[in-house]
Amino acid sequence: MIIAERKPVDEIKGFIEGKKKVLVVGCRGCVTVCNAGGTKEVGILASLLRLDAQKDGRDLTVDEHTLERQCDPEYIDELVELVEKKYDAILSMACSVGPQFLARRYPKEKIYPSLNTCFIGGALAHGIWAEHCQACGNCIIHNFGGMCPISRCSKSLLNGPCGGSAGGVCEISKEVECIWHLIATKVMEENRLDEFAPIQPIKDWSSSRDGGPRKIVREELVK
Amino acid sequence: MSEEFEPRIIAFCCQYCAYSAADMAGSMRLQYPCNVEIVLIPCTGRFDVILALKAFESGADGVYVAGCLEGNCHFLDGNIRAKKRVAYLRKELESIGVEPDRLAMYNLSASQGPRFAEIVKEFSDIVTGLGPSPMRKKLAA
Ligand code: SF4
Ligand code: SF4
Numbered sequence: 001m002i003i004a005e006r007k008p009v010d011e012i013k014g015f016i017e018g019k020k021k022v023l024v025v026g027c028r029g030c031v032t033v034c035n036a037g038g039t040k041e042v043g044i045l046a047s048l049l050r051l052d053a054q055k056d057g058r059d060l061t062v063d064e065h066t067l068e069r070q071c072d073p074e075y076i077d078e079l080v081e082l083v084e085k086k087y088d089a090i091l092s093m094a095c096s097v098g099p100q101f102l103a104r105r106y107p108k109e110k111i112y113p114s115l116n117t118c119f120i121g122g123a124l125a126h127g128i129w130a131e132h133c134q135a136c137g138n139c140i141i142h143n144f145g146g147m148c149p150i151s152r153c154s155k156s157l158l159n160g161p162c163g164g165s166a167g168g169v170c171e172i173s174k175e176v177e178c179i180w181h182l183i184a185t186k187v188m189e190e191n192r193l194d195e196f197a198p199i200q201p202i203k204d205w206s207s208s209r210d211g212g213p214r215k216i217v218r219e220e221l222v223k
Numbered sequence: 224m225s226e227e228f229e230p231r232i233i234a235f236c237c238q239y240c241a242y243s244a245a246d247m248a249g250s251m252r253l254q255y256p257c258n259v260e261i262v263l264i265p266c267t268g269r270f271d272v273i274l275a276l277k278a279f280e281s282g283a284d285g286v287y288v289a290g291c292l293e294g295n296c297h298f299l300d301g302n303i304r305a306k307k308r309v310a311y312l313r314k315e316l317e318s319i320g321v322e323p324d325r326l327a328m329y330n331l332s333a334s335q336g337p338r339f340a341e342i343v344k345e346f347s348d349i350v351t352g353l354g355p356s357p358m359r360k361k362l363a364a
Contacts, residue, residue, distance in 0.1 A: 009318045
């Protein structure tokens with residue numbers, strides 16, 4: 001899923017400075033699962049903003065609404081009636097696709113991203129998420145014991161570790177595991193080191209971001 | 224002004240420990256400040272930050288969560304989870320300029336009626352020292 005994190009309250013307060021009526025919009029997709037922008041987090045942010053205004057004696061209305069998803073036009077459409085209530089600012093708590101879809105559908109509204117979209121990853125444990133994919137557009141993890149060296153090696157190396165790998169830890173930080181250490185350990189344990197001999201050719205990055213913004217068109221699905 | 228100020232305090236108390244301790248304090252006829260409103264929760268693991276936020280929005284001057292002693296939670300780690308949530312919300316309160324000490328976590332066992340009374344007094348004193356909640360002052364104005 002897409003892993004995101006709420007922006008600091010201060011930054012969000014800056015978005016709504018001088019505004020009187022604000023709508024916070026959550027998303028029931030990835031950001032609900034990673035506890036960043038679901039109904040609960042919408043409630044917390046809205047409450048913090050209300051308390052902040054109450055504290056300063058400012059007049060501020062903060063309404064809350066959570067959509068099924070913010071990356072599909074049909075759900076964005078559901079906001080029509082609320083948007084007609086004329087908000088001074090709409091804070092999207094989806095990944096950054098959401099505020100872009102909102103801004104396109106409601107061009108007159110002031111839409112702000114309340115989350116920072118961080119990476120594609122998974123939960124290692126409740127409350128801990130780690131990057132696992134960089135959407136290179138041509139998955140090759142089967143060549144690496146089922147691990148992605150593109151997103152999980154700090155240098156995206158495809159032919160073995162760099163000289164900085166020490167004790168299973170990456171040279172950039174003691175907090176970062178060296179994925180090449182894990183790949184090599186796994187392959188050696190499985191006695192498959194010979195499969196590893198061929199040099200990985202230079203990767204064609206045109207399917208990744210290097211080829212420009214990407215789009216998929218599935219003719220059989222398009223109406 | 225602060226002489227007259229009686230803080231409004233909401234206490235989220237776990238039924239197995241803090242709430243029973245409150246009961247005991249009552250049957251022991253112990254004196255403690257009457258400005259605390261106790262909310263019974265099945266375990267402090269049920270405590271959610273939104274509950275405290277709503278209490279503050281409604282004009283509470285202070286909120287505390289009281290659960291079993293660490294290691295003695297009826298549901299193993301409800302009180303540890305609550306402690307982390309309290310720590311998290313204290314930071315969020317600070318980020319909007321509210322004194323984090325308006326929110327606290329306490330641990331006690333069911334047999335500690337006197338400690339319950341002490342906690343109410345202790346927290347009530349802290350909040351009295353902080354003065355009325357900045358959120359409440361403006362509500363009333
Ligand atoms: S190889 Fe590419 S598609 Fe596969 S996990 Fe890594 S970045 Fe993602
Ligand atoms: S130490 Fe390991 S993870 Fe870090 S850059 Fe080198 S090979 Fe990649």
